[in-house]
Each structure stands twice: as structure tokens, then as C-alpha cells.
Amino acid sequence: MNKFVPLVTRNFLILLAGYTWVCVGTMMIYRAYSWLSAAPEVNYLIYAGCGFSIALLIHHFGFLKIVNKNLKRIHDLEEKAQVTSFLHKKSYLLILVMIAMGILLRSSGLPKHYLAVLYIGIGSALIMSSFRYFRVSITGSKNSHPAEQG
Numbered sequence: 368m369n370k371f372v373p374l375v376t377r378n379f380l381i382l383l384a385g386y387t388w389v390c391v392g393t394m395m396i397y398r399a400y401s402w403l404s405a406a407p408e409v410n411y412l413i414y415a416g417c418g419f420s421i422a423l424l425i426h427h428f429g430f431l432k433i434v435n436k437n438l439k440r441i442h443d444l445e446e447k448a449q450v451t452s453f454l455h456k457k458s459y460l461l462i463l464v465m466i467a468m469g470i471l472l473r474s475s476g477l478p479k480h481y482l483a484v485l486y487i488g489i490g491s492a493l494i495m496s497s498f499r500y501f502r503v504s505i506t507g508s509k510n511s512h513p514a515e516q517g
Contacts, residue, residue, distance in 0.1 A: 372449040380453040385500030388493045395490030402479035418487025425492035
């Protein structure tokens with residue numbers, strides 16, 4: 368164990384994970400908003416609506432599974448764990464890949480109002496999925512889904 372990395376409670380790790388997902392989601396939505404507001408020839412409500420529809424799919428079929436696996440992993444940790452363990456070690460590599468993909472997409476020449484749909488979709492899905500972290504933190508439940516509680 369690294370003596371320079373602080374130890375925190377599992378509940379703190381859950382809150383940190385949720386907060387991280389909200390911050391990244393908000394950043395993505397803000398970027399999408401700036402792209403849509405700079406493109407006066409497009410109907411931003413249609414693009415935002417498409418992005419939000421995509422968000423529902425990403426949230427339900429993708430991110431909730433990731434959140435549930437992460438919550439289980441956090442609950443299986445010792446009561447005090449390194450603050451960096453709010454993410455699995457493999458997730459840090461995935462984050463770097465996703466950042467690189469975002470940079471490539473933004474510099475690809477694709478119209479920004481099309482990218483805005485993707486950014487709204489992913490950003491909104493991140494925020495929606497973060498609510499599960501906060502609910503588990505507040506209720507103190509070890510189960511990530513209400514139907515799993517007895």
C-alpha cells in the first residue's frame with residue numbers, strides 16, 4: 368500500500384465516484400451546449416432531444432451495469448481503502464482512451480452540432496447513472512439496485 372495515498376471510507380469512495388461522473392457529464396453537456404449555441408442554423412432542441420434519447424439507452428443498457436459492478440467492487444474493499452480505488456485500475460486506462468477519442472473526434476472535422484448529440488448522450492447518461500452512486504451512499508445499502516434489497 369502506498370503511504371502517500373490517503374485512506375478513505377467505502378462511502379467516501381462511492382460519493383467520489385458519483386461526483387466524478389456528474390462533473391464529467393456536466394463538462395460534456397456544457398461543451399455540447401456551446402457547440403449548439405454557436406450554430407444558429409440548427410434547431411438545437413432537435414439535436415438535444417436526440418442526444419437525450421441516446422442518453423436513456425446508454426444509461427440503461429451500458430452505464431448502470433458499470434455502476435453496479437463498481438459498487439460491488441467498492442463494497443468488497445476493506446472499510447478504509449486508498450482514495451484512488453474509487454475506480455478499478457483498468458478504468459484509468461479506459462479513461463485515457465476515451466479522452467484520446469474525444470480529442471480525435473473534436474479535431475476530425477465533423478460538424479460540432481453532430482458531435483453535440485453524442486456529447487449530450489454520454490454526458491446525460493453519466494449524470495443519470497451517478498444517481499445510483501448517491502442513492503447507495505445515502506441509504507447505506509450494499510445492494511446497488513432496489514429490487515435486490517430484501
